Amino acid sequence: MSASNRRWRVAAMPSGQLESSHFDLETADRPEVPDGKVMCRVLWISIDAAQRAWFQGATYRAAIQVGDTMPAFSIGQVIESRCDDFAPGDIVTGHLGWQDYAVVDPHDLKRLVHKRPLSNHLSVLGITGLTAYFGLLDVGQAKPGETVVVSGAAGATGTLVGQIAKLHGCRVVGICGSPEKQKWLTSELGFDAAVNYRDDAFRKALKEACPKGIDVYFDNVGGVTLDTALGAMAYRGRVVCCGVVSQYDTSTPVRGARGVPGVLIIKSITMRGFLYTDYAERFDEGLQALQGWLDDGSLTVTEDILEGLEKAPEGLIGVLNGSNVGKRMIHVADPS
């Protein structure tokens, strides 16, 4: 094991679209582990569109600054511990960043007990799965027989939202960005229909796919897609505000959904934003349900894995362009 550490350092703040030049891959000596801390080998790095949003300013976390190691949720293995809570060999999750080794406070780590492949804990059994589960069923209050529409349908959260909605007895329509994804959603994931937001006839196609209106719109993208869906909602429909991917890769996001608040009043619509952490007390319930569907084969896991730490910037840029299918992540190393 080398005594050096590679880390992706934020070299410049993006003013428009994110590019590789905004990151530097820096190699330095691994730091010492101070008393009370832990050093982890990074194994898997989660790549999420929201990471681009962290450049836009403080949100539920502080804004990214030049010089920072690019932050990211990850799976790691403890290789040195100077605290009582963790021992070398432990598999953990936490914000370890885009790097080979991270020295962290043990309070920021969670021990991972796993039966399935580690990668699943960044997808269906991780933040993504919990977001889809609680977002659809609790925030969105989806009921059997209702029409559920999800945008970013071929992405990490969207693939799970659509499948869970089908398992729940809903009619499911996916919104995605290519004919290939449309076909894949209906033929492989069991969606009832899929429409392409890049098509000129998108608005019409969405309405035709939802003849009774949209009961639950699970929104991962915001922007024009949200505006269009708002125009197709059913009376007492619910909009689950989960992400705004269309507005992340810019320094001048469009702020404001057309028709809000007027259309909400006319159709008695609820729009509700959430973070998966709102459901911290119910994580076990969510994980148990997801695990059950995995065990009986009713949920297809879609992971989009890039090999090697050096792929992190292009991995994120790709997610912002919609080039991924399912949950994107970086495989950095295997546990010892």
Next chain:
Amino acid sequence: MSASNRRWRVAAMPSGQLESSHFDLETADRPEVPDGKVMCRVLWISIDAAQRAWFQGATYRAAIQVGDTMPAFSIGQVIESRCDDFAPGDIVTGHLGWQDYAVVDPHDLKRLVHKRPLSNHLSVLGITGLTAYFGLLDVGQAKPGETVVVSGAAGATGTLVGQIAKLHGCRVVGICGSPEKQKWLTSELGFDAAVNYRDDAFRKALKEACPKGIDVYFDNVGGVTLDTALGAMAYRGRVVCCGVVSQYDTSTPVRGARGVPGVLIIKSITMRGFLYTDYAERFDEGLQALQGWLDDGSLTVTEDILEGLEKAPEGLIGVLNGSNVGKRMIHVADPS
């Protein structure tokens, strides 16, 4: 009783702000009452900012057209009946319009059994009261100890929302448009604070009046006031979308609230639109509560009454300018 009828006819569609010239007061013979219909003497006419919105296009009702009698919810008295459901002398509510006499279908009328002044049935015991009651307590889920902010605070709905919130044990902050209204809200209606949206320091004043953030924002106005309130919400706050008065008196309404959906996600905020008719099955509950507060003197009734049918256009124009205090209505005639 004269055999003629005066009616305010829509003479032209407003392209900008509403003016008296958009209406003509026309005098014609009273129509015959066809079989199965009823003729009512109009007694009280409700004046609501939403009436201006009806010019902007179809909403929960068809758009207004040139030549229409200006529509309005009203209280009337049956003077001739050619159906079994109503008899001369009955006091009723329904959409009778800006006129002296209306010939209507009995299915569009509701018999009014009243103990209090008739005017109260257009304010606290009518649509306005039900809107405030269900909007605050059910849509907004206001809890004792929470901070409730209401815009259009000195208006028909706002005066009731603020008072009900105080009765419910909330801290109440009103948003209004003049120092006189600010003073009136705190000294006469018991609001804890009032801020003026026309002040340069409005944003700062609102934040200072809500040191823990806004738990429930009851929005009657939309526009910049909504944008500002969204920026001051507490975690898990609720925005009750009731009206968009700031955007009614124009043919080019601003469509879109800044920060939606991003700010909803970051703070787990719910925005929910509604119409009082959503609660049709619970009207009795609402009316009983409102009646109780009236009986024990804990609710102040604020009615802004203009005398005579000829005042209808200026009454509506005034509401759009915020010149009313409390519920504006037109007194046309007394029951026989």
